[in-house]
Amino acid sequence: MLQRPRGTRDFLPHEMEARSEVEGRMREAARRFGYGQVRTPAFEELELFTLRSGPGIVNEMYSFEDKGGRALALRPELTAPALRLFVNEARVLPKPLRWYYVDDCFRYERPQKGRYRQFWQFGAELIGADSAAADAEAVLLADAALRAAGLDYEMKVGHLALLRSLLADLDEGARRNVMALLDKREMDALGGALDALGRGDLLGPLRELVSATTLDEAFGVTGSLPGEGRLRATAGLLEAAGLDFSFNFGIVRGLDYYTGMVFEGFAANLGAENQVVGGGAYRLAHLFGGEDTPSVGFAIGFDRVMVALGEVPVPRRTVVAVLSTAEGLEDAFRAAAALRGAGLRAELDLSGRGLGAQMTRAAKGADFAVLIGAREASAGVVGFKNLATGIQETLPLEEAVARAAGREVSAAADR
RNA sequence: GCCAGGGUGGGGUAGCUGGUCAUCCUAGGGGACUGUGGAUCCCCCGACCCGGGUUCGAGUCUCGGCCCUGGCCCCA
Structure with a gap:
């Protein structure tokens, strides 16, 4: 008996009905925001992903050499392909570009609840917009898509500038280590690490920053920073739009190309993999040979949404x-x-x-x-x-x- | 890569302190039924994840692999 590859799933008609229903609601949310769908190849040049995320991720990808000797990889995510598409074919389109996508991605990882080797992402990229309004729109679309799907979740909004300003003196390795510990909220280990660096003085401010629930508290820790005005404006727009969200200045987001506002959403009943959406403002196009184009986007873990939703009532036709x-x-x-x-x-x-x-x-x-x-x-x-x-x-x-x-x-x- | 638990007909299960023809439910197929309801009855189909070891004998014990579930790591 042949087995299906590890970490993959089959979907029977009743499951596909539920998935199509939820996907359709998310698509409709994107359409209502004026976003058009894009689709990119299931595999790309390996370099596209190493440029974005570093050479270390090759181990986590389905990478291969084709019969022509090309180094390729099944896409592990969709932001880099979307920006590659922008650089290749859409540089001259009037900006901002509003794109969304729903496609499968592949990662060679150990499967667990809400994590599979083939999984689906719903996401959007707002390319060529650099403003509080753009940041706010991305957050609001992510929320609209998740709410339309019927999901109850918590939206957390943060900004990388605050954490970065506190850690500005640390070298690269130390900063990464500190951020990783912060991300996991391991404050004891964090204190130890800071002492080892001779920067025990940072523990108090870091602790204050990650527990801050208002902008005043957060900037009270760091002092005023470039980007403060924009973040305050973004927050004002989110509040005006009636979004239910909270601040979290401990959001780290792994990669360097994030430039400012970042956000994450979490749903209950998902075990260890409870993040359903992540996004933020970034600059990526220049890595792929384009102009330095400010963008903001997000990706929703579609499978996790399905797990969190449980049974999805599907309208039944006669x-x-x-x-x-x-x-x-x-x-x-x-x-x-x-x-x-x-x-x-x-x-x-x-x-x-x-x-x-x-x-x-x-x-x-x-x-x-x-x-x-x-x-x-x-x-x-x-x-x-x-x-x-x-x-x-x-x-x-x-x-x-x-x-x-x-x-x-x-x-x-x-x- | 690491840890824990697990893999018995299509689905769900009993057996698991070696030895009855491996239990039951459900699903599926056929019949009772050559023009009318989810019922009932009868019949059929169909399983010990794979491989090595111990043993007279392994679903059961043991080792390895594969896979599943959850967690760690990672999380673009």
């Missing part, structure tokens, strides 16, 4: 089972076509079994049964049974279709 004997089979196909033409879901019984067996099957999943045996076929009518009420009538096909579609066709209207 199902009509079409039953027939051998004499009625041709008419049954005609009836099914008419039902489908009216937008209904018509399921022909293909079993060739007795009508009793067909009715048994129909009763399990259908709302109505249209029945055509020798009698109906020769009379040019159909049996139309409401499976909820058990009432069966003999009707012309058009009227049966109209009944199933929820419209009453009165004799008076026909005259």
Whole structure:
């Protein structure tokens, strides 16, 4: 027996219905913000991702050499491909560009709850905008997409300048170490690390900063900084938009290209992998040979959203089972076509079994049964049974279709 | 890469202090039923993750691998 590769999943029709439903709601949110969808290749030059994230991530990627000797990788994320697309083909489009995407990504990691080797991201990039308004729009779209999906979660907004200003004197390695400990809120280990650096004086301010819940508290720790005005303006816009959010100045975001405002969202019931969205303002285009273009974007972990949502109620369409004997089979196909033409879901019984067996099957999943045996076929009518009420009538096909579609066709209207 | 727990018909399970034809539910197929409801009854289908070891004998003990679940690391 062949197994599916580790960390991948199969989706049956009922799961795909739920996923499509949620995906559709997120797409609609993006559309309403004026974002258009982009799609990039499932694999790219390996260098695209190492330029963005450093050579270390090769170990976490599905990288390979193709038959032409090219170093390629399955995309581990979608921001770099989107910016590559921008640099390749869209530099001259009027800015800002509003793009969104929903696609699968691949990472060679140990699977756990909400983490798979093939997973889907929904994200957006606002390219070529450099303002408080742009920052606010990205946060608001992320929130709109998650809310539209039906998710209850917590939005945290921060800014990298504050932490960076406190750590400005530290060298690269020390700063990374301190930020990693801060990210995990391991304050004891953090104190030890700072003492070892001879910077025990930083512990107090860092502690204050990460626990700050207002802008005044946070800038009280760091003093005024470039970017303060923009962050205050962004916060004002988010509040004006009625967004439910809180500040968190301990948000680290792994990479250097983030330039200012950053945000993350967390949902309950997700175990260790509870972050459902991450994003912020960044500059990436110049790494791929474009102009230094300020952008802001985010990515939502679609699979985690699905896990957090649990059962997703999917709007159910009317199902009509079409039953027939051998004499009625041709008419049954005609009836099914008419039902489908009216937008209904018509399921022909293909079993060739007795009508009793067909009715048994129909009763399990259908709302109505249209029945055509020798009698109906020769009379040019159909049996139309409401499976909820058990009432069966003999009707012309058009009227049966109209009944199933929820419209009453009165004799008076026909005259 | 590390840790813990786990893998028995399609799904869910019992057996797990070696030895009955491996239990039950459900799903699926057929029939009772050649024109009408989810019922009932009968029949059928179908499993010990893979490989090595111990043993007269392994689903059961043991080792390795693969996979699953959760956690660590990482998290772009």
